[in-house]
Every structure is written in structure tokens, then in C-alpha cells.
Amino acid sequence: MTDERTPSQAPADEGPCLLRLEHISKRFGGVQALDDVSFNVWPGEVLCLAGENGCGKSTLIKTVSGVHKPEPGGVMEWDGQDMSDLDPSKAREMGIQVIWQDLALFPEMSVAENIAFERNLGSRLKFVNHDAMRREAARILDRLGVSIDLEAKVSSLSIASRQLVAVARALIADARLVFMDEPTASLSRHETEALVAIVRRLSEQGVAVVFVSHRLAEVLDVCSRVTVLRDGKYVGTYPTAGMTQARLTELMTGRNFDYEVRVPQAQTAKPLLSVRGLTRRGEYEGIDLDIAPGEVVGLTGRLGAGRTELALTLFGLNHADAGEISMDGERLRMTSNRDAIRAGIAYVSEDRLSLGLIQPQSIADNTVISVLDRLLSNRLLSPSKKKTLVDDWIGRLRVKIGETTDPVSSLSGGNQQRIVLAKWLATNPKLLILDSPTVGVDVGARAGIFEIVSDLAAKGMAILLISDETPEVYFNADRVLHMRDGRIVETFVPAETNIDRIEEAVHA
Ligand SMILES: Nc1ncnc2c1ncn2[C@@H]1O[C@H](COP(=O)(O)OP(=O)(O)OP(=O)(O)O)[C@@H](O)[C@H]1O
Ligand SMILES: [Mg+2]
Numbered sequence: 438m439t440d441e442r443t444p445s446q447a448p449a450d451e452g453p454c455l456l457r458l459e460h461i462s463k464r465f466g467g468v469q470a471l472d473d474v475s476f477n478v479w480p481g482e483v484l485c486l487a488g489e490n491g492c493g494k495s496t497l498i499k500t501v502s503g504v505h506k507p508e509p510g511g512v513m514e515w516d517g518q519d520m521s522d523l524d525p526s527k528a529r530e531m532g533i534q535v536i537w538q539d540l541a542l543f544p545e546m547s548v549a550e551n552i553a554f555e556r557n558l559g560s561r562l563k564f565v566n567h568d569a570m571r572r573e574a575a576r577i578l579d580r581l582g583v584s585i586d587l588e589a590k591v592s593s594l595s596i597a598s599r600q601l602v603a604v605a606r607a608l609i610a611d612a613r614l615v616f617m618d619e620p621t622a623s624l625s626r627h628e629t630e631a632l633v634a635i636v637r638r639l640s641e642q643g644v645a646v647v648f649v650s651h652r653l654a655e656v657l658d659v660c661s662r663v664t665v666l667r668d669g670k671y672v673g674t675y676p677t678a679g680m681t682q683a684r685l686t687e688l689m690t691g692r693n694f695d696y697e698v699r700v701p702q703a704q705t706a707k708p709l710l711s712v713r714g715l716t717r718r719g720e721y722e723g724i725d726l727d728i729a730p731g732e733v734v735g736l737t738g739r740l741g742a743g744r745t746e747l748a749l750t751l752f753g754l755n756h757a758d759a760g761e762i763s764m765d766g767e768r769l770r771m772t773s774n775r776d777a778i779r780a781g782i783a784y785v786s787e788d789r790l791s792l793g794l795i796q797p798q799s800i801a802d803n804t805v806i807s808v809l810d811r812l813l814s815n816r817l818l819s820p821s822k823k824k825t826l827v828d829d830w831i832g833r834l835r836v837k838i839g840e841t842t843d844p845v846s847s848l849s850g851g852n853q854q855r856i857v858l859a860k861w862l863a864t865n866p867k868l869l870i871l872d873s874p875t876v877g878v879d880v881g882a883r884a885g886i887f888e889i890v891s892d893l894a895a896k897g898m899a900i901l902l903i904s905d906e907t908p909e910v911y912f913n914a915d916r917v918l919h920m921r922d923g924r925i926v927e928t929f930v931p932a933e934t935n936i937d938r939i940e941e942a943v944h945a
Contacts, residue, residue, distance in 0.1 A: 490851030735910030
């Protein structure tokens with residue numbers, strides 16, 4: 438039996454490794470993003486890179502793919518050959534491909550162009566051969582076992598399809614090692630299963646995959662080994678067989694987490710939000726929903742159940758065909774999200790690829806953007822008020838930053854997600870709608886976010902928590918509504934049921 442505390446040096450079928458990393462360090466100004474990291478990747482294995490937001494996962498990938506240079510003293514070997522003077526195009530030629538956290542596709546170009554363009558640029562052809570490009574793109578999608586309209590503009594595709602385009606683009610250039618930086622963060626369970634099948638197929642074809650994910654169940658399911666980083670340092674590489682989520686969490690954070698369900702308060706207060714018969718044809722139908730001040734209501738269901746569509750209506754972003762929405766007993770007439778904001782409703786959207794952050798602007802400005810009114814004294818922005826507010830939220834959400842004046846683009850993905858949350862929490866809404874708030878957020882910070890949610894509820898905020906991760910709604914909501922095909926079909930009280938019943942109902 439394998440002792441899960443013993444880091445494993447190699448997968449079972451030892452042979453020469455594909456990638457060898459020794460003493461890799463990388464510093465950005467005052468931030469030591471990577472600190473003496475050493476590990477190996479073997480051909481055809483699926484290795485997971487795990488660790489909290491900002492621990493250096495994306496930086497490591499950028500270093501191995503030639504975007505960043507490691508500090509002197511670091512050794513990188515590919516197939517036993519030194520690869521110290523690497524750049525991105527050399528890395529690609531060697532067979533190292535990356536699917537970035539933000540996908541890095543060209544939205545205005547077609548699927549075929551996105552998949553095959555770069556490869557065709559590399560060829561000696563003087564002009565781009567569109568037929569050849571289409572043929573190659575079709576061949577690669579076929580190898581993946583998926584069909585996407587080759588002529589469609591990428592901007593018109595769902596996030597799942599964009600993800601597949603990015604995978605296809607990586608594969609077209611005979612990849613031997615593919616890094617996937619949080620490929621499933623924006624995917625539903627069903628779409629994730631499809632991607633995982635593709636990862637397995639690649640692995641069978643001898644391609645090594647290094648996979649980053651904050652969903653620990655997925656990590657343990659998909660990968661044979663997991664490499665853990667903490668604060669830029671290498672913790673160890675462990676076989677996933679025999680590993681538990683709790684143990685992995687402890688390796689990543691150095692802490693233990695205990696989860697308990699909420700004890701629902703006796704509901705005496707009148708509902709704050711009251712929804713009756715809300716219908717938007719083709720999306721949801723006959724929705725009745727009450728949320729009292731201080732109550733956390735979970736909304737779960739499968740992709741396409743209509744959860745996000747309902748949330749968008751509650752936030753004034755798309756209109757219901759029938760039914761009514763009231764706040765504090767007063768019927769709302771919503772023509773835009775301004776009306777919703779005025780009524781005290783805030784919405785943290787699930788769309789993490791357009792987080793609603795202004796990338797080149799500072800962390801501080803992005804945090805206060807929604808509350809500028811409150812900070813304006815005598816029409817001037819008070820720097821001291823701004824600083825207090827920003828420091829407060831950065832501290833409460835434990836956002837890992839250098840300076841608050843740094844551009845928000847310098848933050849790791851999960852830390853950007855926390856800034857989005859801070860931005861809306863700072864508006865101090867009466868009703869907070871959280872749509873998949875922890876996508877891309879590490880396990881420690883998830884706990885932190887839900888502590889805050891629970892505190893806000895205790896102070897009287899009403900919260901609608903939308904998530905397709907059953908444990909998330911089970912452990913953090915007073916009531917869990919199950920939405921299917923546009924209707925609320927069941928209500929569960931976590932304190933009175935067990936988690937498996939909800940899982941089974943949703944995924945039956
Ligand atoms: N170009 C950069 N300039 C300045 N700091 C950077 C830059 N890139 C990364 N960092 C910092 O390096 C650290 C590691 O960031 P990295 O993006 O590698 O984290 P990560 O493990 O990928 O996190 P996440 O799970 O949130 O995506 C963070 O503190 C980040 O702010
Ligand atoms: Mg990252």
C-alpha cells in the first residue's frame with residue numbers, strides 16, 4: 438500500500454522522464470512567485486498541479502512554455518536535453534502546448550482559423566490556404582471526437598465550445614505535453630466529463646497532460662499524480678490513489694477545514710424578495726421564490742436549468758414575460774440593472790472570462806468602482822476613505838496582492854475573482870445574488886468567502902447562492918431549491934436531509 442504522505446518520485450512505469458525541473462525560481466518585484474521548485478513529468482501521464490490562488494501554478498506553466506525566464510540556477514530539461522534558452526515559439530516546436538486560463542482565442546476569427554492559423558503561419562506557404570486550414574481543423578476535431586461549426590465566429594460559441602477550440606489548437610501542432618490551466622472552471626459537469634474523456638484519450642496516445650483545477654474531486658478523479666505548491670514552494674508530488682480531499686486540502690493550505698450545515702433561523706421576518714409566477718418563455722416558468730433578510734437560499738440544478746437566466750431577470754438584465762418581483766413589499770418595475778441596484782440588489786456573475794474588471798486599472802480602483810458615490814466628499818474622491826475601504830476588503834477576502842496600486846491584471850485568476858466579489862460586497866446590498874462565486878477560487882478561500890457570506894446573512898443581508906456544486910449549497914444555504922427545465926421542482930433543507938439525496942435528485 439502506498440503511504441499518502443510519501444511524495445512519489447515517478448509513476449509506476451518508470452522510464453526516462455519527458456520534462457525535468459530543478460530549482461526553478463521566479464520573482465516579480467517583491468513577489469516570490471516560484472521558490473526552488475523541482476519535479477518531473479513522464480510521457481503520457483496526467484499530472485495535476487494543485488495549490489491555493491497565487492501559489493505560482495500559472496507562473497510555472499509560463500516558465501516551462503518560454504513566456505518567463507527562470508532565475509539563474511534553475512534547470513529545465515526536455516527529453517534529457519537542456520532547454521534553458523526557451524521562448525514561446527521554441528517551446529511549441531518542441532511539443533509543449535498551453536491552454537491558458539483565459540483561452541487566448543481570437544473572438545472575431547472563425548473556429549477553423551483559430552485552430553489552424555498559427556500552424557499555417559509557421560509553414561512555408563506564402564499565403565494562407567483556407568481549404569487546408571479547414572481540413573486540418575476538421576481532422577483535429579475529429580480526433581477529439583467533437584463537432585463544432587468550423588465557420589462559426591469564436592465569439593458566438595459557448596465557453597465549453599471555446600475550450601474545445603483551444604484544445605484543438607493545442608493539439609494540431611503535434612503536442613507531447615499539454616498544460617491545461619483550469620480548463621473546467623467555466624464548464625458544467627456534463628461538459629467537464631467530455632473534456633476529461635479527451636484528456637484520457639490524449640494520455641492513451643502518449644501525450645502528457647498537466648492539469649490545473651481547484652475542484653479537488655476532479656483532481657483525484659482525473660490525475661494519477663498531484664504536485665502541490667504552496668506560496669511558490671514545492672510541497673511534494675503524491676499518487677492520487679489513496680489520497681483524500683481533506684488530506685490534499687491540508688497539503689495545499691497547511692490547515693484543516695471542518696464543514697457543518699447551517700442551522701436555519703426560525704423565519705419570522707417578512708420576505709425581502711418576493712417573486713410570483715415569474716416566466717420568461719423558453720428559459721424559466723412559474724417561478725415563486727421568497728428570501729427573507731438574513732436568509733441564504735441555494736439554487737442548484739444542471740446546466741440549462743434556467744438558474745442564470747432567472748438571476749439575470751432579478752438583476753434587471755433580461756425581462757420576464759409574466760409574473761412579478763417585489764422588494765420589501767413593493768413591486769419593482771425593472772427596465773435595466775440600474776433599477777435593481779437602486780432597489781438594493783447586487784449580482785456577482787458567473788462569467789469569469791469577462792469578470793467585469795478593468796484590467797489595466799489598479800486593484801484599488803477596481804474595488805471601489807461600484808461605490809464611487811459614497812467616497813465622493815465635496816465631489817472629490819477622498820483618498821483616505823478609498824484606502825480604508827480597499828484595505829478592509831482586501832484583508833477580509835485575503836486577496837494576495839503586491840500593492841493596491843498594481844494593475845488588476847497582475848493578480849492570479851482566483852485573486853481577480855475575489856476583487857469582483859469585493860467590488861459588489863462594498864455596495865452593501867440588501868439582496869446579494871452570487872452566481873457560482875467560487876469558480877476558480879481555491880479551497881481555503883472558498884471557506885473564507887462562505888464565512889463572509891454567513892456573516893453578511895447574520896447582519897441581515899438576503900443571499901441567493903447559485904451553484905452546481907452540491908456541497909457548496911448544502912453546507913452554506915438554509916434552503917436549497919432544485920431547478921430543472923426552467924422550474925423549481927423541489928426544496929431541500931440541509932439540516933433535515935443528507936447531501937447524497939440532493940446529489941441524486943439533481944443528477945438523476
Ligand atoms: N506578470 C506579473 N507581474 C507581477 N506579479 C505577478 C505576475 N504574474 C504573477 N504574479 C504574481 O505571482 C504570484 C503567483 O501567481 P500565479 O498566477 O502563478 O498564481 P496561480 O497559482 O496560477 O493562482 P490562481 O489559482 O489564482 O490562478 C501571485 O502573487 C501573482 O500576483
Ligand atoms: Mg493561475
